[in-house]
Amino acid sequence: MFWLKLHDIRMVTKFSKFSKKKKSFMENAVAGIVFVVIFFGVIGFFIFQNITIGEKRVELENQLKELQAQVYEMERQHQELKEDIADTQTEEYQERLLREQGLYKKEGEEVVTVLPAEGNVVDTHEDEKEEGVWWKPWTW
Numbered sequence: 001m002f003w004l005k006l007h008d009i010r011m012v013t014k015f016s017k018f019s020k021k022k023k024s025f026m027e028n029a030v031a032g033i034v035f036v037v038i039f040f041g042v043i044g045f046f047i048f049q050n051i052t053i054g055e056k057r058v059e060l061e062n063q064l065k066e067l068q069a070q071v072y073e074m075e076r077q078h079q080e081l082k083e084d085i086a087d088t089q090t091e092e093y094q095e096r097l098l099r100e101q102g103l104y105k106k107e108g109e110e111v112v113t114v115l116p117a118e119g120n121v122v123d124t125h126e127d128e129k130e131e132g133v134w135w136k137p138w139t140w
Contacts, residue, residue: 087093098104102111 095104102113105111
């Protein structure tokens with residue numbers, strides 16, 4: 001009887017879920033292949049992301065250079081406008097501007113205004129007659 005009990009215990013431990021199973025070579029090979037595929041997949045993903053980020057970085061650096069050039073040009077224009085504003089505040093500029101418009105003269109000077117010749121006046125109504133506009137039947 002003791003022999004039977006010992007034999008039954010061996011049988012129970014042999015089929016128990018806690019006993020170690022021996023894996024076959026095929027199962028180990030499949031697990032290894034899956035691991036290698038996942039490993040290289042992750043590495044490939046990181047390489048792809050690195051390349052993508054590098055291209056984006058180059059694009060952003062080029063955009064930065066363009067924007068810096070625009071900022072430089074605007075600062076230069078701003079400086080020119082400041083200088084022009086400072087020039088308009090001088091008495092010489094204001095006097096010259098008023099003289100050009102004929103609104104200022106010094107003592108002893110005379111203002112002369114030159115009008116265009118009368119022969120250079122163009123009649124705009126004659127142009128419409130020559131075109132023959134369809135909604136104006138008197139021009140047909």
